[in-house]
Amino acid sequence: MIEQFFFYMFAIVAIVTAVLVISVRNPVHSAFYLIVCFLQVAAIFILLRSPFLAAVQVFIYVGAIMVLFLFAVLVLDIGREQFRERFHGQTVPALVAIAGLFVVMGILLVSGRITAPLGPFDEPALMKNTEVIGKSLYTSYIFPFEIVSILLLIALIGAVVLVMRERGKENKD
Amino acid sequence: MALTLTHYLVLSFILFLVGMAGVLLRRNIIIVLMSLELIFNSVNISLAAFSYFLQNLNGTIFVVFNITIAAAEAAIGLAILVAVYRRRQTVNVDELDEMRG
Numbered sequence: 001m002i003e004q005f006f007f008y009m010f011a012i013v014a015i016v017t018a019v020l021v022i023s024v025r026n027p028v029h030s031a032f033y034l035i036v037c038f039l040q041v042a043a044i045f046i047l048l049r050s051p052f053l054a055a056v057q058v059f060i061y062v063g064a065i066m067v068l069f070l071f072a073v074l075v076l077d078i079g080r081e082q083f084r085e086r087f088h089g090q091t092v093p094a095l096v097a098i099a100g101l102f103v104v105m106g107i108l109l110v111s112g113r114i115t116a117p118l119g120p121f122d123e124p125a126l127m128k129n130t131e132v133i134g135k136s137l138y139t140s141y142i143f144p145f146e147i148v149s150i151l152l153l154i155a156l157i158g159a160v161v162l163v164m165r166e167r168g169k170e171n172k173d
Numbered sequence: 174m175a176l177t178l179t180h181y182l183v184l185s186f187i188l189f190l191v192g193m194a195g196v197l198l199r200r201n202i203i204i205v206l207m208s209l210e211l212i213f214n215s216v217n218i219s220l221a222a223f224s225y226f227l228q229n230l231n232g233t234i235f236v237v238f239n240i241t242i243a244a245a246e247a248a249i250g251l252a253i254l255v256a257v258y259r260r261r262q263t264v265n266v267d268e269l270d271e272m273r274g
Contacts, residue, residue, distance in 0.1 A: 102190060
């Protein structure tokens with residue numbers, strides 16, 4: 001019962017802040033609402049008995065990605081968006097696409113096709129969630145793990161190269 | 174009535190729709206990138222929910238990889254945004270149409 005109460009609280013706050021993210025005009029406000037939304041998602045991960053995911057969510061999303069976003073918004077001074085720019089020629093097709101997806105997913109969910117009973121609880125496994133994840137990351141998932149680390153390195157170098165100015169061009173800007 | 178998988182899937186579905194609406198309706202490229210992060214999060218919720226209800230940790234490990242990819246995507250996306258803004262002085266998606274895509 002209490003779990004349900006917390007689920008609905010987190011879910012409603014997450015959805016309301018998500019709607020605010022895409023509807024407020026100032027990108028800085030959007031970024032802060034997005035931080036609240038990510039924290040609610042972290043709480044949902046705790047309800048799903050994955051404390052490791054919740055911690056990763058807070059560290060990486062709130063700690064790293066959102067700081068990057070805020071940094072970009074504040075450095076570039078792009079807080080001004082005109083109201084007319086929000087409604088453009090593609091609004092109707094976009095709304096049709098969203099409504100279509102809503103209907104398809106709603107039918108799938110209402111028909112009960114996508115559901116599963118709660119598997120048998122294995123308390124020790126739930127308690128050792130992080131340990132089990134770490135073990136399988138370093139044993140059966142070692143190859144994807146290495147690939148992802150190389151990908152992160154490439155992203156790091158790519159970001160630096162993209163933002164770096166060429167020395168000869170500095171006078172022109 | 175306890176929480177079922179459907180509760181979590183509906184939450185993930187609504188967040189996905191909100192993110193999709195943000196990508197399709199907003200013209201500010203930074204809001205579009207934030208909406209992409211919302212979509213990543215909704216997918217993560219659904220993966221974690223399946224992982225919990227099927228009692229199988231593969232879904233959780235997938236979420237970890239997903240978050241890593243999202244971090245790389247955000248870093249590259251914002252770097253491209255900074256480079257574009259330097260050259261064009263705009264963040265409106267409609268004005269960045271040089272390639273006539």
